[in-house]
Amino acid sequence: MCLLVLLMLASCAASPQDLSDLKRDHILFSMATQTNSNAFLVYWDATNNEMEPHIKDQKTEYGGCDYKPGMWHSICSTWDSVTGLVQLWCDGRPSSRRFITSGPISGSTITILGQEQDSHGGGFDSKQCFVGMMSDVHMWDYTLSACEIQKYVDELNFTPGNVLNWSALDFEITGRVLTEDKQMTCH
Structure with a gap:
């Protein structure tokens, strides 16, 4: 099993306010199982100015x-469960691949955007939540090629996720969340 998560996101506010909370640690994507609270997690560590993929409770x-x-950002994390290699793509730039852990993620999954679960479906901490806009979240059960990732980053014709597809999500809103059509920018 290979997992790939792509996120298009922007941490920006709809009206003038103190944006200092956006400079804190926060979660972009959280998938938990009953045995791994961080089965697949993408975390921004503001203190160390680094993006941290977590796979099966291991991180890099x-x-x-x-x-x-x-600003809008494109964040992509890939992981190959056979080799255990993880890679991060930030705004279309790939990082080096690193070994994190191998073996499949198994069991019932719960996926939450913008909030760490800390346990399978619960244990939320408001100080870890993402504040901003998020769009175009996709997940595949195989690793995309570099060309396919670049098509996604450039918002060209790409294959939608077969695990999570932003255009066909079955979801539940909890808390103060606004859903609206994606705002297109003019060039």
């Missing part, structure tokens, strides 16, 4: 991602 850190509040 990637610095060098120019992840600034108030």
